[in-house]
Amino acid sequence: xxxxxxxxxxxxxxxxxxxxxxxxxxxxxxxxxxxxxxxxxxxxxxxxxxxxxxxxxxxxxxxxxxxxxxxxxxxxxxxxxxxxxxxxxxxxxxxxxxxxxxxxxxxxxxxxxxxxxxxxxxxxxxxxxxxxxxxxxxxxxxxxxxxxxxxxxxxxxxxxxxxxxxxxxxxxxxxxxxxxxxxxxxxxxxxxxxxxxxxxxxxxxxxxxxxxxxx
Amino acid sequence: xxxxxxxxxxxxxxxxxxxxxxxxxxxxxxxxxxxxxxxxxxxxxxxxxxxxxxxxxxxxxxxxxxxxxxxxxxxxxxxxxxxxxxxxxxxxxxxxxxxxxxxxxxxxxxxxxxxxxxxxxxxxxxxxxxxxxxxxxxxxxxxxxxxxxxxxxxxxxxxxxxxxxxxxxxxxxxxxxxxxxxxxxxxxxxxxxxxxxxxxxxxxxxxxxxxxxxx
Amino acid sequence: xxxxxxxxxxxxxxxxxxxxxxxxxxxxxxxxxxxxxxxxxxxxxxxxxxxxxxxxxxxxxxxxxxxxxxxxxxxxxxxxxxxxxxxxxxxxxxxxxxxxxxxxxxxxxxxxxxxxxxxxxxxxxxxxxxxxxxxxxxxxxxxxxxxxxxxxxxxxxxxxxxxxxxxxxxxxxxxxxxxxxxxxxxxxxxxxxxxxxxxxxxxxxxxxxxxxxxx
Amino acid sequence: xxxxxxxxxxxxxxxxxxxxxxxxxxxxxxxxxxxxxxxxxxxxxxxxxxxxxxxxxxxxxxxxxxxxxxxxxxxxxxxxxxxxxxxxxxxxxxxxxxxxxxxxxxxxxxxxxxxxxxxxxxxxxxxxxxxxxxxxxxxxxxxxxxxxxxxxxxxxxxxxxxxxxxxxxxxxxxxxxxxxxxxxxxxxxxxxxxxxxxxxxxxxxxxxxxxxxxx
DNA sequence: TCCTAAGCGAGACGGTACGTCTTGTCTTCCA
DNA sequence: TGGAAGACAAGACGTACCGTCTCGCTTAGGA
Numbered sequence: 001x002x003x004x005x006x007x008x009x010x011x012x013x014x015x016x017x018x019x020x021x022x023x024x025x026x027x028x029x030x031x032x033x034x035x036x037x038x039x040x041x042x043x044x045x046x047x048x049x050x051x052x053x054x055x056x057x058x059x060x061x062x063x064x065x066x067x068x069x070x071x072x073x074x075x076x077x078x079x080x081x082x083x084x085x086x087x088x089x090x091x092x093x094x095x096x097x098x099x100x101x102x103x104x105x106x107x108x109x110x111x112x113x114x115x116x117x118x119x120x121x122x123x124x125x126x127x128x129x130x131x132x133x134x135x136x137x138x139x140x141x142x143x144x145x146x147x148x149x150x151x152x153x154x155x156x157x158x159x160x161x162x163x164x165x166x167x168x169x170x171x172x173x174x175x176x177x178x179x180x181x182x183x184x185x186x187x188x189x190x191x192x193x194x195x196x197x198x199x200x201x202x203x204x205x206x207x208x209x210x211x212x213x214x215x
Numbered sequence: 216x217x218x219x220x221x222x223x224x225x226x227x228x229x230x231x232x233x234x235x236x237x238x239x240x241x242x243x244x245x246x247x248x249x250x251x252x253x254x255x256x257x258x259x260x261x262x263x264x265x266x267x268x269x270x271x272x273x274x275x276x277x278x279x280x281x282x283x284x285x286x287x288x289x290x291x292x293x294x295x296x297x298x299x300x301x302x303x304x305x306x307x308x309x310x311x312x313x314x315x316x317x318x319x320x321x322x323x324x325x326x327x328x329x330x331x332x333x334x335x336x337x338x339x340x341x342x343x344x345x346x347x348x349x350x351x352x353x354x355x356x357x358x359x360x361x362x363x364x365x366x367x368x369x370x371x372x373x374x375x376x377x378x379x380x381x382x383x384x385x386x387x388x389x390x391x392x393x394x395x396x397x398x399x400x401x402x403x404x405x406x407x408x409x410x411x412x413x414x415x416x417x418x419x420x421x422x423x424x425x426x427x428x429x430x
Numbered sequence: 431x432x433x434x435x436x437x438x439x440x441x442x443x444x445x446x447x448x449x450x451x452x453x454x455x456x457x458x459x460x461x462x463x464x465x466x467x468x469x470x471x472x473x474x475x476x477x478x479x480x481x482x483x484x485x486x487x488x489x490x491x492x493x494x495x496x497x498x499x500x501x502x503x504x505x506x507x508x509x510x511x512x513x514x515x516x517x518x519x520x521x522x523x524x525x526x527x528x529x530x531x532x533x534x535x536x537x538x539x540x541x542x543x544x545x546x547x548x549x550x551x552x553x554x555x556x557x558x559x560x561x562x563x564x565x566x567x568x569x570x571x572x573x574x575x576x577x578x579x580x581x582x583x584x585x586x587x588x589x590x591x592x593x594x595x596x597x598x599x600x601x602x603x604x605x606x607x608x609x610x611x612x613x614x615x616x617x618x619x620x621x622x623x624x625x626x627x628x629x630x631x632x633x634x635x636x637x638x639x640x641x642x643x644x645x
Numbered sequence: 646x647x648x649x650x651x652x653x654x655x656x657x658x659x660x661x662x663x664x665x666x667x668x669x670x671x672x673x674x675x676x677x678x679x680x681x682x683x684x685x686x687x688x689x690x691x692x693x694x695x696x697x698x699x700x701x702x703x704x705x706x707x708x709x710x711x712x713x714x715x716x717x718x719x720x721x722x723x724x725x726x727x728x729x730x731x732x733x734x735x736x737x738x739x740x741x742x743x744x745x746x747x748x749x750x751x752x753x754x755x756x757x758x759x760x761x762x763x764x765x766x767x768x769x770x771x772x773x774x775x776x777x778x779x780x781x782x783x784x785x786x787x788x789x790x791x792x793x794x795x796x797x798x799x800x801x802x803x804x805x806x807x808x809x810x811x812x813x814x815x816x817x818x819x820x821x822x823x824x825x826x827x828x829x830x831x832x833x834x835x836x837x838x839x840x841x842x843x844x845x846x847x848x849x850x851x852x853x854x855x856x857x858x859x860x
Numbered sequence: 861t862c863c864t865a866a867g868c869g870a871g872a873c874g875g876t877a878c879g880t881c882t883t884g885t886c887t888t889c890c891a
Numbered sequence: 892t893g894g895a896a897g898a899c900a901a902g903a904c905g906t907a908c909c910g911t912c913t914c915g916c917t918t919a920g921g922a
Binding site (some may be wrong): 004049 | 903
Binding site for chain 2 (some may be wrong): 105107119144145148149151154155156158159160162163164166171178180181182183184185186187188189190193
């Protein structure tokens with residue numbers, strides 16, 4: 001692809017993120033993005049069908065890197081329910097600005113998050129969690145519907161993430177992961193008939209007595 | 216208030232709900248509502264500031280009744296964490312059409328839920344759950360941020376609710392409440408240092424062996 | 431029709447005419463018209479399909495009045511070849527501003543006349559001249575194609591009209607009519623085998639010795 | 646000049662003419678021409694400032710040849726008013742396709758002729774006729790404005806030409822010239838005080854009794 | 861024969877006008 | 892006199908062309 005093309009796309013994405021942070025997504029006009037990015041109207045539409053497409057394009061990059069991160073955690077890892085969530089919090093922390101733009105609530109319900117993106121993240125996370133949970137539920141002969149459990153785990157994780165973002169990332173990501181682990185794992189473990197508590201959050205043992213100092 | 220005024224408001228609300236179910240909220244135009252309700256443009260704006268106001272007006276009725284239901288559960292009830300959620304599921308079941316219109320995902324991320332409403336429900340539920348959780352967390356000297364825990368509990372509940380709606384209300388409401396109880400309570404109890412399992416879901420004992428038949 | 435509607439249409443027409451005179455038709459933007467008329471974009475398109483439609487609407491009014499004038503000249507009048515042209519010049523003189531806007535060349539070929547309008551006037555005039563000429567040509571057994579003769583008479587008249595307009599209407603209309611009569615009638619009369627000169631231009635005898643004073 | 650350059654210009658001109666005939670001038674896009682000629686955008690603009698320039702370039706060639714033809718008719722020829730027009734009709738006949746593209750009306754006023762070109766031809770012809778007419782008008786002490794007479798003669802000729810083109814060149818050019826002579830000359834001669842009829846159309850005596858057979 | 865400058869195709873780009881759409885206000889009419 | 896009808900201003904949207912531009916590729920024509 002042309003170098004110019006990449007540059008234009010990047011500039012547009014950056015302009016959109018800035019504007020979302022400043023005024024919110026819904027309130028941001030294509031013309032605003034154009035002015036900020038100093039790009040012609042036709043150029044924009046040559047690259048993206050509409051504002052949503054630009055948003056999703058930026059987000060897909062993020063998702064791609066997130067998925068890579070999660071895969072890198074190792075497929076051989078033990079089927080720890082919170083595994084993907086640990087990766088998600090770490091990834092969010094490393095991309096604070098983007099996550100803040102995409103998922104932040106920023107005061108009041110008038111400030112609408114880009115809904116599309118939230119749905120996308122939701123589906124991604126649900127897709128990652130389901131393979132972790134489904135076999136255990138089946139093995140334990142649980143009477144709980146798999147999708148319901150997945151939905152609960154997913155929504156809880158995203159709820160925590162959004163809260164964290166709106167709180168200004170004041171917790172270190174490991175602490176968020178641990179928090180999720182402590183809140184979600186017992187119920188899920190109980191549902192699948194396993195032990196109520198996982199032994200330990202992988203890779204976070206060293207933080208056990210030092211939770212607020214590890215930023 | 217004039218009888219006609221009430222009638223007009225009701226007709227507009229009904230038209231909006233129908234249209235949300237048919238085409239989604241974002242895709243529904245004020246003009247669509249006008250045509251459906253057979254009402255003049257100026258009349259609409261005489262009653263509601265905008266489309267959101269109409270939506271929220273309908274929702275506030277719902278919230279009012281929901282709050283009444285929950286209050287009726289008794290302010291003297293023991294501080295059962297899942298208490299408000301039981302009421303929510305029951306209320307949703309009794310108002311299936313409206314909940315489906317307001318919170319259903321209806322296939323694909325393109326179909327955007329009315330965000331405002333979801334935020335409103337979120338805030339309502341969080342407000343109801345916080346007083347249940349905050350004292351226990353404080354008493355147990357938990358190091359988990361109260362708002363984070365509340366957020367998790369709230370998001371999990373709404374996630375489950377949305378899944379239930381999109382699933383077509385195929386579970387009876389008591390079963391949903393129990394499901395939430397089993398998934399959320401252990402983690403939260405653990406977080407506050409209490410017993411991992413609540414004794415029993417209040418008012419649903421009679422359904423214990425009969426979960427799939429009580430629709 | 432609503433009084434406001436008539437007002438809006440009138441204002442738009444006036445704005446267009448002003449702008450044509452100032453900058454030419456092609457160079458005039460719909461937005462220019464909107465700004466000048468202080469009318470919203472959607473309002474414009476509610477009334478006219480596009481800029482051409484607004485132009486033609488204004489012109490059709492003119493045509494209507496012109497046709498009325500010509501009819502008023504009397505259907506019982508002798509089949510004087512130049513009859514409609516006399517009316518045209520008189521009409522143009524009474525509507526100088528509009529004719530200048532619609533048909534003026536205004537310096538250089540870069541200034542394009544609204545072509546549609548010229549074509550419309552052409553067709554109108556040709557339609558009026560043909561019934562005057564066709565029977566005579568047929569009666570005289572002329573070998574000249576009727577439409578060719580009509581075309582010549584029409585183009586000559588419009589050419590004279592445009593020249594007159596660009597010359598700033600410095601001739602009185604009766605003089606223009608007489609001029610057309612003197613230039614066109616001999617050839618046409620010869621073609622139809624009649625007398626080379628018509629006896630006199632109807633209604634202009636009194637100007638014979640006073641041609642430059644009757645403005 | 647490079648051979649390739651000439652080739653490119655020629656191909657572009659041909660493509661434009663084809664497209665004008667197919668869809669009209671205004672409806673033809675630079676991109677259309679590019680696609681038809683298989684030429685790059687930048688190449689086009691390296692040769693012509695815009696679509697008009699390409700059109701006029703092609704037309705200037707035509708004018709050059711027309712002027713050469715007319716000059717070849719001999720500067721010593723008697724000051725026959727119709728002289729240049731004879732040449733014009735002959736030239737148009739020899740370049741039927743081009744004239745059809747440039748001046749044809751092709752059904753309905755929606756099909757706009759390239760205005761610029763018509764203006765150019767108009768000015769050229771007027772410039773050729775004026776020297777023929779001005780001295781005679783002056784000598785005869787006519788009170789008719791020279792430019793008005795020139796305009797009449799020019800417009801009549803072009804009107805006849807356009808009619809002929811739209812009629813499919815069904816008349817032989819000599820017949821068109823004679824037709825113009827018979828229609829225009831009497832009025833003009835009368836205006837200048839000369840004999841009402843010119844003796845004979847130069848060089849067309851042999852067609853007098855054979856008007857429809859000389860194609 | 862090479863090499864250098866021009867011609868050229870491809871197409872990204874900024875800009876501008878278009879015609880469509882929706883919103884919220886305002887005026888007019890009518891019951 | 893107050894609700895219904897709908898005209899209206901405002902302005903964002905996505906499309907269509909325009910004329911400029913930056914690339915490389917090719918293709919002479921002079922060294």
